[in-house]
Amino acid sequence: MTTSYVIRGSRPLGGPNVDIVVSDGLIAAIGPSVDVPTDAREVSAHDLVALPGLVDLHTHLREPGREDAETVLSGSQAAAAGGYTAVCAMANTNPVADTAGTVEQVWRLGQQAGLVDVQPVGAVTMGLAGTQLAELGAMADSAARVRMFSDDGKCVHDAVLMRRALEYVKAFDGVIAQHAQEPRLTEDAQMNESALSGILGLRGWPAVAEEAIIARDVLLADHVGSRLHVCHVSTAGSVEIIRWAKSRGIDVTAEVTPHHLLLTEELVRSYDPIYKVNPPLRSERDVHALREALADGTIDVVATDHAPHPAEDKDCEWAEAAMGMVGLETAVGVVAEAMISTGLMDWAGVAERMSMQPAVIGRLAGQGRALAVGEPANITLINTSVPYLVEPRALRSASRNTPYAGRSLPVSVWTTFYKGELTLDEGVLVNQARNAASAG
Amino acid sequence: MVGVSAARTPDETRTVLDSDDIARALTRVAHEIVERTKGADDIVLLGIPTRGVYLANRIAERIHQIEGREIPVGSLDITLYRDDLRRAPARALLPTSIPASGIDDKVVVLVDDVLYSGRTIRAALDAMSDIGRPRMVQLAVLVDRGHRELPIRPDYVGKNIPTAKTEKVLVHLEEFDGDDAVRLSGQSQEES
Amino acid sequence: MNRHLLSAADLDRDDALLVLDTAAELAALTDRAVKKLPTLRGRTVVNLFYEDSTRTRISFEAAAKRLSADVINFSAKGSSVSKGESLKDTALTLEAMGADAVVIRHPASGAPDRLAHSGWIGGSVVNAGDGTHEHPTQALLDAFTMRQHLAGGKGDLAGRKVTIVGDVLHSRVARSNVLLLSTLGAEVTLVAPPTLLPVGIETWPCEFSFDLDSQLSRADAVMMLRVQRERMNAAFFPSSREYSRRYGLDVRRMNALPEHAIVMHPGPMNRGMEIAADVADSDRSVIVEQVTNGVNVRMAVLYLLLAGAQLGEPEGSDRMAEVTAP
Numbered sequence: 001m002t003t004s005y006v007i008r009g010s011r012p013l014g015g016p017n018v019d020i021v022v023s024d025g026l027i028a029a030i031g032p033s034v035d036v037p038t039d040a041r042e043v044s045a046h047d048l049v050a051l052p053g054l055v056d057l058h059t060h061l062r063e064p065g066r067e068d069a070e071t072v073l074s075g076s077q078a079a080a081a082g083g084y085t086a087v088c089a090m091a092n093t094n095p096v097a098d099t100a101g102t103v104e105q106v107w108r109l110g111q112q113a114g115l116v117d118v119q120p121v122g123a124v125t126m127g128l129a130g131t132q133l134a135e136l137g138a139m140a141d142s143a144a145r146v147r148m149f150s151d152d153g154k155c156v157h158d159a160v161l162m163r164r165a166l167e168y169v170k171a172f173d174g175v176i177a178q179h180a181q182e183p184r185l186t187e188d189a190q191m192n193e194s195a196l197s198g199i200l201g202l203r204g205w206p207a208v209a210e211e212a213i214i215a216r217d218v219l220l221a222d223h224v225g226s227r228l229h230v231c232h233v234s235t236a237g238s239v240e241i242i243r244w245a246k247s248r249g250i251d252v253t254a255e256v257t258p259h260h261l262l263l264t265e266e267l268v269r270s271y272d273p274i275y276k277v278n279p280p281l282r283s284e285r286d287v288h289a290l291r292e293a294l295a296d297g298t299i300d301v302v303a304t305d306h307a308p309h310p311a312e313d314k315d316c317e318w319a320e321a322a323m324g325m326v327g328l329e330t331a332v333g334v335v336a337e338a339m340i341s342t343g344l345m346d347w348a349g350v351a352e353r354m355s356m357q358p359a360v361i362g363r364l365a366g367q368g369r370a371l372a373v374g375e376p377a378n379i380t381l382i383n384t385s386v387p388y389l390v391e392p393r394a395l396r397s398a399s400r401n402t403p404y405a406g407r408s409l410p411v412s413v414w415t416t417f418y419k420g421e422l423t424l425d426e427g428v429l430v431n432q433a434r435n436a437a438s439a440g
Numbered sequence: 441m442v443g444v445s446a447a448r449t450p451d452e453t454r455t456v457l458d459s460d461d462i463a464r465a466l467t468r469v470a471h472e473i474v475e476r477t478k479g480a481d482d483i484v485l486l487g488i489p490t491r492g493v494y495l496a497n498r499i500a501e502r503i504h505q506i507e508g509r510e511i512p513v514g515s516l517d518i519t520l521y522r523d524d525l526r527r528a529p530a531r532a533l534l535p536t537s538i539p540a541s542g543i544d545d546k547v548v549v550l551v552d553d554v555l556y557s558g559r560t561i562r563a564a565l566d567a568m569s570d571i572g573r574p575r576m577v578q579l580a581v582l583v584d585r586g587h588r589e590l591p592i593r594p595d596y597v598g599k600n601i602p603t604a605k606t607e608k609v610l611v612h613l614e615e616f617d618g619d620d621a622v623r624l625s626g627q628s629q630e631e632s
Numbered sequence: 633m634n635r636h637l638l639s640a641a642d643l644d645r646d647d648a649l650l651v652l653d654t655a656a657e658l659a660a661l662t663d664r665a666v667k668k669l670p671t672l673r674g675r676t677v678v679n680l681f682y683e684d685s686t687r688t689r690i691s692f693e694a695a696a697k698r699l700s701a702d703v704i705n706f707s708a709k710g711s712s713v714s715k716g717e718s719l720k721d722t723a724l725t726l727e728a729m730g731a732d733a734v735v736i737r738h739p740a741s742g743a744p745d746r747l748a749h750s751g752w753i754g755g756s757v758v759n760a761g762d763g764t765h766e767h768p769t770q771a772l773l774d775a776f777t778m779r780q781h782l783a784g785g786k787g788d789l790a791g792r793k794v795t796i797v798g799d800v801l802h803s804r805v806a807r808s809n810v811l812l813l814s815t816l817g818a819e820v821t822l823v824a825p826p827t828l829l830p831v832g833i834e835t836w837p838c839e840f841s842f843d844l845d846s847q848l849s850r851a852d853a854v855m856m857l858r859v860q861r862e863r864m865n866a867a868f869f870p871s872s873r874e875y876s877r878r879y880g881l882d883v884r885r886m887n888a889l890p891e892h893a894i895v896m897h898p899g900p901m902n903r904g905m906e907i908a909a910d911v912a913d914s915d916r917s918v919i920v921e922q923v924t925n926g927v928n929v930r931m932a933v934l935y936l937l938l939a940g941a942q943l944g945e946p947e948g949s950d951r952m953a954e955v956t957a958p
Contacts, residue, residue: 194831197830200741201741201765201804202763271742271746316746317743
């Protein structure tokens with residue numbers, strides 16, 4: 001028998017205070033005064049902002065293969081702590097998630113953890129080698145029901161292969177999510193190509209290497225009539241291309257990471273590899289363009305690109321260090337700082353960009369739904385009066401590579417409901433690994 | 441001994457040698473050097489920068505007037521040989537210039553303005569031992585203020601001025617400071 | 633001076649002149665009988681060389697030994713191909729051995745910065761060349777050499793025109809020299825094909841030109857940088873022949889220099905590529921002197937970093953760069 005809850009006084013999408021009744025995994029009632037079941041547990045949520053459970057289209061859970069950095073379980077815990085109820089797990093594991101077997105394995109691990117919907121992403125090419133299509137259909141038909149395919153970590157740079165992939169997935173309403181990085185222009189690249197890279201003696205990653213691929217891909221998607229998703233957009237030029245493509249009616253969607261909304265390449269001066277990421281941190285001008293694009297919808301979603309790495313892969317010289325930052329637990333705080341505190345977006349906009357749109361793009365049923373009667377109770381409660389002081393050692397992720405150590409973010413994720421059950425309760429993870437069979 | 445008789449108030453600066461005193465003292469020292477080295481045949485004067493060098497030059501000039509001969513004069517910076525380097529940030533080096541005739545088998549007279557703990561002279565002896573082997577090393581100072589911490593003694597002294605450790609001895613030389621004077625400043629206390 | 637020497641930008645004009653003047657004094661001392669000074673007795677200097685460089689390592693070793701420091705040499709081939717012990721673990725070992733200074737040469741730009749700011753070691757860090765970033769002691773010995781010939785061995789290099797030619801993009805020597813020379817008041821011009829100049833070169837404190845011949849008649853010093861033939865394979869220039877024809881210092885170009893102008897090269901040279909053999913061996917060339925001056929300059933650096941009390945660090949190397957509200 002699952003518990004019923006009444007959530008008192010929260011403000012859905014930042015609007016007026018209401019009470020919400022959660023029962024049997026659904027929202028049973030929502031309004032200023034509601035009928036509360038007698039056994040309902042009280043959840044005090046006065047003035048907390050309520051959002052539909054957050055959905056991350058771009059997460060690296062590292063399992064199978066790099067369990068020293070993260071597992072599906074620890075990643076799920078980090079996600080729940082960050083207010084997420086669904087994550088899409090990228091395919092660059094070891095072995096690569098390019099077969100039905102591997103994606104089903106990841107899917108089952110997610111079910112066992114039982115804290116968020118873990119939706120595996122399938123690789124576009126076998127072994128991410130970029131030469132031969134993976135069995136996209138088999139992955140789509142598998143229990144994991146893959147709909148998003150990506151070689152993320154690497155670019156599908158061969159134009160013919162990208163064309164074929166875009167065409168092929170039309171058969172099952174799939175989408176290719178491109179990591180846009182022309183490989184020859186970015187060989188051994190370490191940071192954004194700019195005056196700063198020239199001074200620091202670090203090989204540059206020019207913006208054009210991202211923009212040229214996006215330009216090609218939107219034209220290809222238009223030509224074959226397929227939909228395209230662009231991962232982690234990082235430059236002002238990329239924004240312009242996507243804006244143009246959308247104005248032409250091309251079916252392209254785009255994501256931006258929280259760190260690209262807040263941090264710039266200036267941080268690389270310290271040579272501290274905590275700031276090493278792909279695509280790299282860019283200029284102030286790029287950050288401003290990305291914020292505006294997220295506000296006006298040119299960029300559809302925020303996706304964390306949560307990339308855990310063990311300490312020894314960051315505790316070294318820059319050239320040796322791995323690229324990536326963890327992001328699930330700080331995403332809301334960073335977006336609040338970059339977009340809410342600056343007045344560029346409101347909480348309704350955050351709900352769109354971090355829950356509803358991601359669910360649409362990822363074709364995730366039951367996620368990103370409105371906070372309304374009859375909908376699945378995936379609810380995130382955010383405390384806008386209590387800041388979040390980021391401490392690497394307190395992260396739930398198995399890795400600690402966050403660029404925000406010691407920084408205070410303006411809001412805290414307080415409580416998360418996943419399918420009507422608490423996964424995060426006033427900042428404390430609820431420890432229950434549920435089996436899919438026993439869930440309601 | 442000490443000429444000035446006015447009672448001192450704390451923190452006052454008083455002059456203990458004026459420019460005439462200094463000139464007379466250096467003349468006497470020059471005569472003493474000539475006498476004790478039996479004609480100053482093979483001596484080399486090495487001044488310790490900065491003011492020791494000017495004093496060495498003045499003494500050399502006087503010996504030149506007495507004996508009619510040019511005396512080799514040089515400078516010997518002791519910064520790299522100090523025993524208290526770690527107590528302050530690294531100091532700039534001052535010039536070391538040894539006369540072409542060298543110091544081997546010569547009588548080297550080290551010249552400094554003030555002799556105090558003796559550590560500077562100890563460092564100068566170490567510096568010299570890396571440069572060559574003098575036959576004899578002597579020491580000429582303008583002022584000996586006492587409070588030796590090492591077994592070092594001067595051969596030629598312009599003036600003995602007993603001081604308290606809290607006092608400062610300020611030497612001015614025309615070439616560097618624009619005037620000639622030796623002054624004492626700071627509180628006087630019971631002398632040790 | 634600060635606790636570390638990581639970049640030529642760490643030195644303001646006073647610091648730079650202090651190093652050069654100290655080096656001059658030390659040169660005079662070691663010219664005479666004094667081969668060994670006691671100043672750094674009891675201090676340990678570690679040469680941590682991750683790249684083969686016999687010349688620079690020996691230079692630092694000689695400098696440390698002349699000051700009576702104990703020297704430990706650690707040569708490692710650290711690369712992504714053969715990952716031996718991590719830089720962190722090596723550093724912790726050196727700290728346990730009591731290194732007062734670590735002289736580090738490393739193929740990764742920023743490795744000395746990591747060593748200095750990570751908290752792994754407590755001593756001073758001297759950058760002996762990191763990737764394509766900087767080589768501050770090279771710039772110091774270059775400035776010392778220029779000062780000897782162009783400024784009577786004293787003061788700064790105000791108004792002197794220095795032309796640096798070659799693969800600036802990949803040259804840590806070029807970066808350090810541009811910074812230090814402009815601190816000392818010199819006018820620097822970089823000459824290279826456009827492919828070998830870094831992005832953002834217009835923001836550097838120097839001029840640049842694609843035409844070597846146009847710079848010769850005004851140059852007081854010409855510094856040739858090593859150009860690797862392999863760059864041709866990455867399409868930085870079409871062929872060695874074209875490169876040396878357009879950017880090589882041959883005898884004809886050398887003769888177009890003013891009478892007093894000197895020719896420099898940080899070494900090792902590609903004779904026939906960026907510099908003709910006859911030019912390298914001519915009497916305008918001060919290349920051999922640069923090597924000698926290197927020992928004295930490195931002695932000065934070690935003395936100034938290690939002999940005195942430890943100083944605090946410069947501020948602001950790690951500030952959080954934020955984007956403000958639009």
